Amino acid sequence: MVQVEKLLTQHNDVEGSHTIDVYRSLGGYKALEKALAMTPESIVDEVKKSNLRGRGGAGFPTGMKWSFMPKAPTFPDGRPKPKYLVCNADEGEPGTFKDRLLMTKHPHMLIEGMIVAAHAIGASRGFIYIRGEFVFETKRVEDAIVEARKMGLLGTKVSGTDWSFDLVVYRGAGAYICGEETALLNSLEGKRGEPRLKPPFPAMVGAFGMPTCVNNVETFCAVPTIINDGAAKFASVGTERSGGTRLFCVSGEIEKPGVYELPINVNLNDLIAHCGGVLGGKKLKAVIPGGASAPMLSAAETDVAMDFDSLAKAGTMAGSGGVIVISEDTCIVEVAARLLKFYEHESCGQCSQCREGSHWLARMFHRIEIGQGTEADLNAIAGICSNMAGQTICAFSDAVTGPALSSVRKFRHEFEEHVRLKRCPCKPEGHVPKHDHHASATL
Amino acid sequence: MTTSEALTKPKMTIDGQVVEFEPGDTIMRAAERARVDKTIPRFCYHPGLPVAGTCRMCAVEVEKAPKLMTACSTPAADGMVVLTQSDRVRKSRSGVMEMLLANHPLDCPVCDQAGECSLQDYSYEYGPSKSEFKEDKRVWKEATTKALSERLTLNMNRCIHCERCVRFTEDVTKTNELLMDNRGWHKELTTALDEGMFNEYQGNVADICPVGAITFNDFRFQKRVWFLKEKVGICDGCAKGCSIYADEEKGTVHRYRARFNAEVNKHWICDEGRMSFHRYQNAERVIHPLLSASGSLNATTWETVVPWLLSEMKKARRILLLIGTDASSEEAATIAQMLPSFSSADFVVRSWNGTNGVQSSVDDAALDHLLRRRDHTSNTRGIESLGIKPWNSATEQNFDLAIYFRCGRATLPPVMAQKEIAWGVFDLPEIQRFAAVLPGLSTLEKFGTYTNCDQVTQSFEIVVKGPGGTASVRKVLDGMKLKSSTPVREVVRDTI
Ligand SMILES: Cc1cc2nc3c(=O)[nH]c(=O)nc-3n(C[C@H](O)[C@H](O)[C@H](O)COP(=O)(O)O)c2cc1C
Ligand code: SF4
Numbered sequence: 001m002v003q004v005e006k007l008l009t010q011h012n013d014v015e016g017s018h019t020i021d022v023y024r025s026l027g028g029y030k031a032l033e034k035a036l037a038m039t040p041e042s043i044v045d046e047v048k049k050s051n052l053r054g055r056g057g058a059g060f061p062t063g064m065k066w067s068f069m070p071k072a073p074t075f076p077d078g079r080p081k082p083k084y085l086v087c088n089a090d091e092g093e094p095g096t097f098k099d100r101l102l103m104t105k106h107p108h109m110l111i112e113g114m115i116v117a118a119h120a121i122g123a124s125r126g127f128i129y130i131r132g133e134f135v136f137e138t139k140r141v142e143d144a145i146v147e148a149r150k151m152g153l154l155g156t157k158v159s160g161t162d163w164s165f166d167l168v169v170y171r172g173a174g175a176y177i178c179g180e181e182t183a184l185l186n187s188l189e190g191k192r193g194e195p196r197l198k199p200p201f202p203a204m205v206g207a208f209g210m211p212t213c214v215n216n217v218e219t220f221c222a223v224p225t226i227i228n229d230g231a232a233k234f235a236s237v238g239t240e241r242s243g244g245t246r247l248f249c250v251s252g253e254i255e256k257p258g259v260y261e262l263p264i265n266v267n268l269n270d271l272i273a274h275c276g277g278v279l280g281g282k283k284l285k286a287v288i289p290g291g292a293s294a295p296m297l298s299a300a301e302t303d304v305a306m307d308f309d310s311l312a313k314a315g316t317m318a319g320s321g322g323v324i325v326i327s328e329d330t331c332i333v334e335v336a337a338r339l340l341k342f343y344e345h346e347s348c349g350q351c352s353q354c355r356e357g358s359h360w361l362a363r364m365f366h367r368i369e370i371g372q373g374t375e376a377d378l379n380a381i382a383g384i385c386s387n388m389a390g391q392t393i394c395a396f397s398d399a400v401t402g403p404a405l406s407s408v409r410k411f412r413h414e415f416e417e418h419v420r421l422k423r424c425p426c427k428p429e430g431h432v433p434k435h436d437h438h439a440s441a442t443l
Numbered sequence: 444m445t446t447s448e449a450l451t452k453p454k455m456t457i458d459g460q461v462v463e464f465e466p467g468d469t470i471m472r473a474a475e476r477a478r479v480d481k482t483i484p485r486f487c488y489h490p491g492l493p494v495a496g497t498c499r500m501c502a503v504e505v506e507k508a509p510k511l512m513t514a515c516s517t518p519a520a521d522g523m524v525v526l527t528q529s530d531r532v533r534k535s536r537s538g539v540m541e542m543l544l545a546n547h548p549l550d551c552p553v554c555d556q557a558g559e560c561s562l563q564d565y566s567y568e569y570g571p572s573k574s575e576f577k578e579d580k581r582v583w584k585e586a587t588t589k590a591l592s593e594r595l596t597l598n599m600n601r602c603i604h605c606e607r608c609v610r611f612t613e614d615v616t617k618t619n620e621l622l623m624d625n626r627g628w629h630k631e632l633t634t635a636l637d638e639g640m641f642n643e644y645q646g647n648v649a650d651i652c653p654v655g656a657i658t659f660n661d662f663r664f665q666k667r668v669w670f671l672k673e674k675v676g677i678c679d680g681c682a683k684g685c686s687i688y689a690d691e692e693k694g695t696v697h698r699y700r701a702r703f704n705a706e707v708n709k710h711w712i713c714d715e716g717r718m719s720f721h722r723y724q725n726a727e728r729v730i731h732p733l734l735s736a737s738g739s740l741n742a743t744t745w746e747t748v749v750p751w752l753l754s755e756m757k758k759a760r761r762i763l764l765l766i767g768t769d770a771s772s773e774e775a776a777t778i779a780q781m782l783p784s785f786s787s788a789d790f791v792v793r794s795w796n797g798t799n800g801v802q803s804s805v806d807d808a809a810l811d812h813l814l815r816r817r818d819h820t821s822n823t824r825g826i827e828s829l830g831i832k833p834w835n836s837a838t839e840q841n842f843d844l845a846i847y848f849r850c851g852r853a854t855l856p857p858v859m860a861q862k863e864i865a866w867g868v869f870d871l872p873e874i875q876r877f878a879a880v881l882p883g884l885s886t887l888e889k890f891g892t893y894t895n896c897d898q899v900t901q902s903f904e905i906v907v908k909g910p911g912g913t914a915s916v917r918k919v920l921d922g923m924k925l926k927s928s929t930p931v932r933e934v935v936r937d938t939i
């Protein structure tokens with residue numbers, strides 16, 4: 001049995017949890033009060049001590065990120081530069097749906113976390129960049145901002161202090177790549193959503209050229225509990241290098257799919273059991289442990305803790321916390337082909353290798369899936385991936401190689417079966433796959 | 444900071460060679476500055492454009508950095524050790540090439556860029572010899588080519604998505620005419636407006652497109668580039684005097700390209716200038732001496748026309764020598780000094796510009812934030828510096844002979860005298876009023892200097908031979924000396 005300790009979502013089922021009244025009645029905005037009485041440095045210290053690591057995907061230590069923000073940046077003429085805080089609510093990683101839950105049920109937790117963070121880094125304005133499809137969630141967050149403003153928690157003189165901070169909601173237009181923080185900043189500025197070259201990093205040149213700190217929704221939502229109950233309590237959950245709980249989004253062939261808040265280092269097998277096991281009691285074939293970009297684990301590799309370091313050691317990644325369960329009945333080639341179709345569609349296309357490579361892989365995997373692949377194709381995959389990984393502006397290109405390499409390495413026999421039979425062994429003969437977008441290369 | 448510290452420049456090592464660089468340089472800039480043996484290959488980088496860092500072709504190994512770094516975007520640092528030819532680097536380049544070639548049509552035999560194509564050159568040097576790519580290539584559903592404007596043609600199938608063209612209209616002309624539609628593999632270059640591109644510098648886009656995706660209609664399908672000889676020149680299209688390459692084969696110029704000149708035009712030239720060489724290669728140009736007889740101009744020889752000119756000059760009492768501000772400084776100086784020596788008449792030497800109402804450099808102005816000038820002649824400043832004043836056609840009159848020397852850009856002046864002689868570069872429709880035409884050389888056919896609107900003096904060289912019976916100023920004056928019965932009064936500078 002896994003230990004269930006909820007720090008963020010304990011009030012999921014409380015009626016009206018998204019309203020400021022209910023939120024306050026459950027102890028909401030106490031952390032803000034406390035934080036406003038603290039120095040910015042001590043807030044950053046507290047977050048550092050909590051071992052909170054970013055929940056957006058890369059798992060960067062949050063306190064450290066905040067401490068990278070320049071203290072008193074100025075323009076060349078000496079005027080002070082504004083600093084900005086940005087919430088990444090683009091949640092585009094396939095298999096990930098926790099931020100929308102937080103925004104739906106606990107928008108004030110996000111707002112409180114952002115005000116505390118803004119105070120810690122000295123930001124004058126915050127932007128919440130919400131995925132375009134999240135129409136309802138956007139409304140929830142916007143309504144909550146209006147409520148908070150009415151209560152004097154946002155706007156000029158936050159809670160009666162001398163400090164002003166306000167939030168702006170910005171809706172994305174449906175590109176996965178806009179979840180990458182620098183593409184997000186470009187999009188926020190009204191430019192093409194394409195990742196920027198780094199350096200300079202956002203902490204130096206971020207939104208509208210100003211020093212900017214970008215964090216994920218869940219990262220901000222963890223801040224109030226850290227301030228309220230202390231870093232020690234948060235850090236007592238999880239591992240030494242990665243504290244607290246995490247919202248795991250469990251989907252695929254699982255009995256009880258959903259968002260589960262569990263200690264960040266929960267064992268994957270326990271997590272699956274906690275969610276009722278594989279759908280229909282079937283045998284497990286594979287798990288994608290951290291969103292589509294995370295290399296798959298085979299059934300033999302699932303005895304692993306879910307924290308960032310353990311999964312990295314297992315050759316995959318904790319990513320966005322999206323756990324996709326795949327049973328013995330599912331064709332891995334189809335899974336991989338479907339994922340690669342996604343990446344082919346979402347590459348921003350700046351970098352040569354990513355633009356051409358993501359498409360090449362998608363087409364090749366599709367061909368293999370429909371029985372037109374060859375042994376030579378299987379052998380070419382590793383070479384294509386090595387040209388794509390670690391050579392581009394952002395981590396997207398690396399992400400493409402996650403499903404491509406892991407599927408063919410760990411389930412090569414399935415690929416070979418497709419090549420040998422010249423069709424998908426899992427489908428009846430003559431089956432035409434649904435996502436046959438590649439019939440022609442003509443645009 | 445002590446003086447000695449200020450004088451020591453930061454240093455880095457590129458392929459074992461210790462090189463100095465300027466603070467703010469990227470690895471690419473530092474390598475260019477030091478002219479390291481092997482240039483770092485690049486597609487998206489262009490020294491005249493903002494850095495994009497997207498093609499990844501310039502990735503190099505930097506000691507202590509775990510990943511390869513793009514030379515075009517990574518700042519150089521003191522003590523940095525860079526390898527541009529290591530196995531890792533070469534593997535990465537071959538990887539980029541394999542990706543770019545995967546969907547490229549490889550239609551070099553019918554592509555105008557062949558011979559000066561980065562993709563072709565790098566493919567030879569770094570590309571994999573064979574490809575694993577077995578998919579259908581990307582083919583755009585529109586016709587193979589489409590017009591970006593009247594001047595440019597796009598073949599999207601050849602595009603490698605470096606977006607130099609997009610950044611050019613964003614950053615250089617600031618007209619934002621080009622953009623990429625769609626995303627990723629589907630990215631398609633298109634014009635922002637249905638009407639197409641409209642800026643006056645479009646030819647540069649063809650210059651900087653590293654492949655044959657964008658071509659300049661004026662040159663498209665005119666010549667295989669390997670037949671062309673690259674000559675350096677100056678564009679005489681306006682008072683800016685941009686540095687150019689004039690590419691020539693067998694006496695015919697086929698195109699102009701911009702030649703980098705930090706002081707004048709940086710990397711660019713305007714379209715009007717780019718196509719201005721046609722002015723001198725047109726069928727209407729007068730390339731043999733003409734002399735009027737019984738009311739019409741007839742072909743004649745230099746043997747006939749030179750003595751005729753001398754006798755006319757002797758007969759005249761008051762002569763206007765009008766020099767176009769498109770003459771080279773040497774030509775202007777020579778004829779202004781020499782011509783009066785053949786006659787005892789009262790000689791008035793003046794200049795004429797006349798383009799867009801310009802008479803002197805005071806009337807000149809920039810037409811945009813880049814290069815183009817109102818003054819469409821190339822040497823107004825140079826002629827002025829010789830002390831030759833513009834002709835005031837209202838007050839300076841009563842000449843019985845006028846000789847107008849110009850090189851094809853200055854306009855025709857109002858009537859100067861009863862008898863007028865044209866000397867230099869003229870077209871048939873322009874010459875009705877003249878009693879004789881002495882065909883001269885255009886910028887392409889001589890050497891000399893021009894001083895531009897910003898007082899930058901540049902010299903230019905002979906690109907092609909003068910056509911037909913055209914002759915240099917020097918030759919004409921030599922002929923006059925020979926035919927002249929009176930001794931020449933003074934010896935002039937030994938130039939054209
Ligand atoms: C292709 C790509 C997509 C991403 N999408 C998201 C996303 O949807 N949401 C998110 O929070 N982070 C996303 N990230 C990670 C962000 O770049 C960034 O690391 C994160 O927002 C930082 O917040 P954190 O420190 O709180 O994790 C993405 C990264 C990449 C490379
Ligand atoms: S790696 Fe891919 S998604 Fe990222 S910037 Fe390059 S082309 Fe765009």
Ligand code: SF4
Pocket residue numbers: 601602603604605606607608609632651652653654656657
């Ligand atoms: S058309 Fe040429 S310059 Fe423009 S993106 Fe394509 S290859 Fe680059």
Ligand code: FES
Pocket residue numbers: 484485486487488495496497498499500501502513514515516
């Ligand atoms: S030249 Fe450096 S990335 Fe293109």
